[in-house]
Amino acid sequence: MSRFLLPLFVLMFAAYRVVAADIALDGDCPPGFELTAGHCELRSLYQMYDSLENAGVGGLKTGLPGYRDGFTPQQIDLGRYLFFDPVLSVDGSVSCASCHQPDKGFADGRGRSIGVKDEPLKRSAPSLWNVAFLNSFFWDGRADSLEQQMLGPLYDTHEMGNSPENLLQTMNGIPAYRKLFAEAWPAEFKFPGAQIRLDQIYTAIVAFQTTLISLNSRYDQYAHGYADALTEREKEGMNVFRSFVARCAECHTPPLFTNQQIAVIGTPEPEGMLFDIGAEKTLNEPSQRGGFKIPSLRNIDLTAPYMHSGRFTTLREAAAFYTGGRGHAVPQGEQLKIHWHIWEPRLTDEELDRLVDFMKTLTDESFKPLEPAQLPSGLLPVHNNTAPTGITLTGEENNE
Amino acid sequence: MNKLIAVVGAIALLAGGFYLGQSKQPAPTVIKVPAEPREKFSSAGAEEVASAPAATVRSLETPTSGELIVVKDGESIQDAVKQASPGAVIKVMPGTYRETVYIDKDNITLSGVIEQGKYPVLEGEGKRNDAILYSGNGVTIENFYITHYKGNGVMGQAGNNYIIRNNFVVDTGVYGIFPQLGKNGIVSHNIISGIEDAAIYVGMSDNVDVVFNQVYESVAGIEIENSRHALVEGNMVYDNTGGILAFITPGLPIKTCGDVIIRNNFVVDNNHENFAIPGSLVSNIPSGTGMLIMACDDVVVENNIITGNKSAGMIFTDFSLATSAATDPDSEPNPNRPKILNNIMRNNGDDPEPMVRAFLATQLEARGPDIVDTVGMDDGCILNPERYRTLGLDKYGECEFASTANVASYTLPEPVPPRSMEDLDKGKLAYYGVCAGCHAYDSRMIGPPARIIQAIYMDDPQAIADYAANPERKREDYPEMPPQSHLDEETRLAAAKFMLNLKN
Incomplete structure (x- = not known):
């Protein structure tokens, strides 16, 4: 088999040499950001509003929670290459984008994600849209920064399977990356022999992740004052959503559609999977058994299946869970402190349909980043088997 | 002789017994006459109010523009809200309105008209979710009968400077x-009953007065939850499971x-x-609870009449x-710095609920107290503790103030302004x-x-702003622009100006 692979590899490498010299980092900020003194700062119409206690939760015209920004355009663009590059995994088979695919709401369409070992992990990959605003990460909230979070997938033997030593060695062995890191951190690469550092890798990936802003949905147009942005049915759905019968907005609170708390709601695992204790482990707190982070509902229509292990295939099923009765899906023998907002709202079929109508108005991909056609490592992107639209076969980004 | 000795001995014994008995009596009541007036209660609210002339206390009003919309029986209130511009007054005539009203605009006055005791009735028929939802700033909702x-009944999701008054x-x-x-916000003069959680529930809010309401036959009368600067005054709170609650x-x-x-x-x-x-x-509230302060800090309880609550007064x-x-783990559980001024308390704790009874048993008590602190805070204060039957107040000191009279209101002297746009250009944001x-x-x-x-x-x-609202295909080599009419005229123009001045 290697007889066939080797020429392919050489060919690929030849292509890489040409490409590597071509790749240069973008000096412009991505959409949604203003370049200010060399740094990209977030700009959004939501910055016209305050929020109570600056908590970033409220109603329609409510300010955003605290967020991460201020990276340079070059750091952001370097992060984009790293994000799509399978060279970050131990065997070159998986990139960040494998589980966070731009065309699948930066999730992967699976109930449970698949890593380098080709077998399902314990939980689903959360969407990366609007992670700039989040203050805890993973379904059980066990990381409190994106930097800390990415150590999970990078070095978990089941996810990307790499090690810090190997990652550093790999990156420093790729001249194209050394050049790009020098563009992103010119001062630190002034001296000959300067090496790529782990914290630079992490920072670049965070810089990219925090540009995945989705705040221009039709719901947002309504929130900013354009009443016709939503249909009558969608408005009905919005009123069910924020009503104190369905109570969705009590936890999925605007403007982010999460209040970033952990809640025990007692959703079922897929058939045959053991009960996941969730945040009980993180917090070492038995009353949080089965607790998971409340996910944002922005772009939720793009990220089926739903819940931490993907038990529900449609938004309709996910919504219907909440009207099934308090604790109805809790396995026998489990004593959970089910959240007080989980009750028996007796939503009608029409109301569930309207809720789904409303949740679909939270879709906005207008700032979706372009996927690089070639990667500095010379490897091919692995997250899509077919060339995604917007990228030509010759490789250059088709942004025309 | 022997008899005499016996009598003297008996008297001595009696005296001794009397003496012993006497020594078991509590110390005589000492009535303190303050030599100097106490300090005034100080809080952020005091400053807010002190900065405003006395006449303007609770003077919050919804700004009006002169636009008046009248809704008659048989018409839809929501249609009027849709039609209304900020500043409009919507008058709703007596009648029965079967709908959910939602207000996502600023400065709307939704005002029922009462004729000969007849109110406009919002009728949910047991199938509608909420009567009135609002998410705009400066909303007034008054004079409705909601059932x-x-x-x-009325639910706000964000929205500053609100007034909810005179509703049933x-x-x-x-x-x-x-x-x-x-x-x-102000919640005043409402009459509320038959609610399976709280009749009035102030949740995650700042600067609210809940005053002069009548709340009864509900599980909780008035709840102040995860909120700061709240005044609960002059309310009639009876026949609920728990009367007034302040908690996290x-x-x-x-x-x-x-x-x-x-x-x-x-x-x-x-x-x-x-x-x-x-x-x-x-x-979890024990029936017969007059007041419940759970984990909420700096709660002042003053001049209330708290009687006949069978588990405990406070x-x-x-x-x-x-x-x-x-x-x-991020919520601090203790009711820090409780301040109990003078209150009238009588007949509380006469028949405690089993859960309270069980707690009392651990304290070797059977009757519920007027005031109990189950934590035993050491930073609390109370005036005239000898007047009440108390539990767990051993470490309370004496309050340094006797009145909160200089906090007339916790509402603000001026409405909360919109966010300052001084350093923010709307056109740039758009x-x-x-x-x-x-x-x-x-x-x-x-x-x-x-x-x-x-x-x-x-x-x-202006040409860009107009084009953006109604684009048509102009260039062969570009896709047609989607209309941006969702941005209002002013925002489109500001964005266009910004775009024309862009340098990088």
Whole structure:
């Protein structure tokens, strides 16, 4: 088999040499950001509003929670290459984008994600849209920064399977990356022999992740004052959503559609999977058994299946869970402190349909980043088997 | 002789017994006459109010523009709200209105007209969710009779500077009146009954006055939850499971509660059976609770009449009551710095509920107290503690103030202004926040670069603003622009101006 692979590899490498010299980092900020003194700062119409206690939760015209920004355009663009590059995994088979695919709401369409070992992990990959605003990460909230979070997938033997030593060695062995890191951190690469550092890798990936802003949905147009942005049915759905019968907005609170708390709601695992204790482990707190982070509902229509292990295939099923009765899906023998907002709202079929109508108005991909056609490592992107639209076969980004 | 000795001995014994008996009596009551007036109560609210002339206390009003819309029986209130511009007054005539009204605009006055005692009735028929939802700033809702809704009577989701007054809410689901996540509001003169959670529930709010309401036959009368600067005054609170509550609910995004004044209320006979929804926080309230302060800090209780509450008059506690909720490591559980001024308390604790009885048994008591602190705070204070039957107040000192009279209101002397836009250009926010999805300065994205647009439009931002609202295909080599009419005229023009001045 290697007889066939080797020429392919050489060919690929030849292509890489040409490409590597071509790749240069973008000096412009991505959409949604203003370049200010060399740094990209977030700009959004939501910055016209305050929020109570600056908590970033409220109603329609409510300010955003605290967020991460201020990276340079070059750091952001370097992060984009790293994000799509399978060279970050131990065997070159998986990139960040494998589980966070731009065309699948930066999730992967699976109930449970698949890593380098080709077998399902314990939980689903959360969407990366609007992670700039989040203050805890993973379904059980066990990381409190994106930097800390990415150590999970990078070095978990089941996810990307790499090690810090190997990652550093790999990156420093790729001249194209050394050049790009020098563009992103010119001062630190002034001296000959300067090496790529782990914290630079992490920072670049965070810089990219925090540009995945989705705040221009039709719901947002309504929130900013354009009443016709939503249909009558969608408005009905919005009123069910924020009503104190369905109570969705009590936890999925605007403007982010999460209040970033952990809640025990007692959703079922897929058939045959053991009960996941969730945040009980993180917090070492038995009353949080089965607790998971409340996910944002922005772009939720793009990220089926739903819940931490993907038990529900449609938004309709996910919504219907909440009207099934308090604790109805809790396995026998489990004593959970089910959240007080989980009750028996007796939503009608029409109301569930309207809720789904409303949740679909939270879709906005207008700032979706372009996927690089070639990667500095010379490897091919692995997250899509077919060339995604917007990228030509010759490789250059088709942004025309 | 012997007899005499015996008599003397008996007298000596008696005297000794008397002496011993005497020494078991409490120390004589010492009545203190203060030599100097006490300090005035100080709080952020005091400053806010001190800065305003006395006549303007609670002077909050919804700004009006002169626009008047009258809704008659048989018409839809929501249609009027749709038609209304900020500043409009919507007058609703007596009649029956079967709808959910939602107000997502600023400065709307929704005002019922009362004729010969007849109110406009919002009728939920047991099938509609909430009667009135609002998310705009400066909303007034007054003079309605709201009944038979499944969710709330009036519910706010954010929205500052609100006034909810003179409404009846009867037999309506979960909360009667529920402003949430807003700042600066008044809830006054409402009459609310038959609510399976709280008649009035102020959740995650700042600067609220809950005054002169009548609340009864509900699980909780008035709840102040995860809020700061709240005044609960002059309310008639009776026949509820629990009368007035100030507490932290764990697991909410805003995690503090404090600076709450509860004064001049009647808190009477709150002995209703607890009919709360299982799992809700109030399902843990013992029937017969006059006041419950759970984890909320700096609560002042002053001049209330608290009588006939069968479990206890006043309970200060931590989360040990909230057994149904998961623990939140970020919520501080203690009711710090409780301040109990003078109150009238009588006939409380006469027939405690089993849960309270069990707690009392651990204290070797059978009757419920007027005041109990289950934590035993050491930073609390009380005036004239000898007047009450108390438990757990051993470490309380004497309050340094006797009145909160200089806090006339916790509402603000001026309405909360919109966020200052001094350093923010709306056009810039719209350009980067919306337009930049398709336009960059120099490079080609989905739409043409700003530089090209600058060359075409030069100094005519209005033309760009107009085009953006109603675009038509102009260039063969670019896709047609989607209309941006969702941005109002002013915002489009500001964005166009910004785009024309863009330098990079």
